[in-house]
Amino acid sequence: xxxxxxxxxxxxxxxxxxxxxxxxxxxxxxxxxxxxxxxxxxxxxxxxxxxxxxxxxxxxxxxxxxxxxxxxxxxxxxxxxxxxxxxxxxxxxxxxxxxxxxxxxxxxxxxxxxxxxxxxxxxxxxxxxxxxxxxxxxxxxxxxxxxxxxxxxxxxxxxxxxxxxxxxxxxxxxxxxxxxxxxxxxxxxxxxxxxxxxxxxxxxxxxxxxxxxxxxxxxxxxxxxxxxxxxxxxxxxxxxxxxxxxxxxxxxxxxxxxxxxxxxxxxxxxxxxx
Ligand SMILES: O=P(O)(O)OC[C@@H](O)[C@@H](O)c1c[nH]c2ccccc12
Numbered sequence: 001x002x003x004x005x006x007x008x009x010x011x012x013x014x015x016x017x018x019x020x021x022x023x024x025x026x027x028x029x030x031x032x033x034x035x036x037x038x039x040x041x042x043x044x045x046x047x048x049x050x051x052x053x054x055x056x057x058x059x060x061x062x063x064x065x066x067x068x069x070x071x072x073x074x075x076x077x078x079x080x081x082x083x084x085x086x087x088x089x090x091x092x093x094x095x096x097x098x099x100x101x102x103x104x105x106x107x108x109x110x111x112x113x114x115x116x117x118x119x120x121x122x123x124x125x126x127x128x129x130x131x132x133x134x135x136x137x138x139x140x141x142x143x144x145x146x147x148x149x150x151x152x153x154x155x156x157x158x159x160x161x162x163x164x165x166x167x168x169x170x171x172x173x174x175x176x177x178x179x180x181x182x183x184x185x186x187x188x189x190x191x192x193x194x195x196x197x198x199x200x201x202x203x204x205x206x207x208x209x210x211x212x213x214x215x216x217x218x219x220x221x222x223x224x225x226x227x228x229x230x231x232x233x234x235x236x237x238x239x240x241x242x243x244x245x246x247x248x249x250x251x252x253x254x255x256x257x258x259x260x261x262x263x264x265x266x267x268x269x270x271x272x273x274x
Contacts, residue, residue, distance in 0.1 A: 014074065015204045018108055019156055022132045025107075030137045041144035042172065050099055050126040050149035050175040051195035054226050057098035058248035063239060066228065067097035067266060068130065068253030069119055072110040075207040080257040088262060089119035089127075095263035096270050101128040101251060104145075113145040120146035128177060132156060136168040149175040152194065154185040155204060166192055177228060186217060197221050198228035198251060211238070218245035236269055 058064035069092075071083045089100055102119045103111030111130070120127040126148035131138065133150055134157070142150050150169050152162055162178075169176045178194035180186045181203050189197050199221070201214040209232040221227045229242045230251040239250055252269070259265035 014207060015155060018074075018105075018132055018204075019134065021107055022105075022134050026135045026137055029141075030135065033137070035140075038140050038144045042140055045120075045143055045146045047143065047148045047173040047175075048124070048126040050128060050177075051226050053126050054098045054196065054228075054249050058226070061096075061270070062248075062272070063243065063270070064098035064226070064249040065096070065266060065270065066099050066101050066128065066249060066251040067092040067095075067256055067262070068101040068103070068251060069115060070103050070109060070111070070253035070257050072108075073254070074108045075202075076254065078110075079254055085115040085119040086122035089122045091261070091263040092256070092266055093123040093125050095266040097125060097266060098249070099126045099128065099148075101130045101151075101253070102147075103253075104129055104131045113141060116142075116147060117145045120148075126175075133165055134161070136164065139165065139168040139172055139174065143172045143174060147174060149177060149196075151177050151179060152192075153179045153204065154188050155179075155181065159188060159191075162188070162192055166194060179230065180217070182213070183217065183220065186220060190222065194225065196226040196228055196249070198230045199247075200230045202231040211241070215241065215245040218242065218247050221246060236271070239269060 054064040069088055071080055072078045102116040103109040104113050104116050105111050116129055128149040129142040129147035130151050152165055166176055176194040177196040177198050178189040179198045179200050180189045181200045199214050199217045201211055202209045214229055226249050227247050228249040228251055229247040233250050233252050234255040256262040256265050
């Protein structure tokens, strides 16, 4: 095998491996699920408008932050040992987060649906279930665990799968953040009619981060959706550069989670540099 072929194969490995795990895992959970109980739990949670809250904060304060509860990641390993979802959620809400994102992937990010439920119950602001969605069953699980929105990763799904999941989200009253990382994926996302489109500076197939590509793509997202910049955002200078590229919302995990006081970190980011 040539080294170019090998490099290309390593590139697609991470995402493919994560997706294979989720497809098998969801099939097993679904086979053992008490659907009636999940539906009861889902009915007990009234979704709070995720996109609306994000847009309102961006309109009133110039930027809307999606603060992410992220304990670990496949590329960085353990990010935050001292991880208490309800306390973190409250701290980030009172520091000015527009909405929260909670990782629920257990194997690669050390998250859980329980973390989502605990975080969501502790705050008034809407919460995103951050996971690799491959089946409608996960949308029901999301609402049953108090999510207000789900993530759809364009690189992970066919157009037909995207549409099925977007429809399921709509049926359950959840908003959708549709994630892309290049121009071709952005075109597919636009056709889907999601409330929010996010550009991930990290290519989930390689874990490489490119701020330049994220800035370039920002200019091509229609203004009728909430334009979200995702991954690798650390400083107010990063935020200001992204605002100039058309973004109004920012998904920030690691830099907040590494801060001993994530709320302080968030307040510093929100304080204008002017
Ligand atoms: O921790 P960061 O670099 O601030 O990034 C947050 C978020 O963008 C990242 O966690 C993320 C974006 N898309 C994802 C898809 C799955 C899991 C995680 C992600």
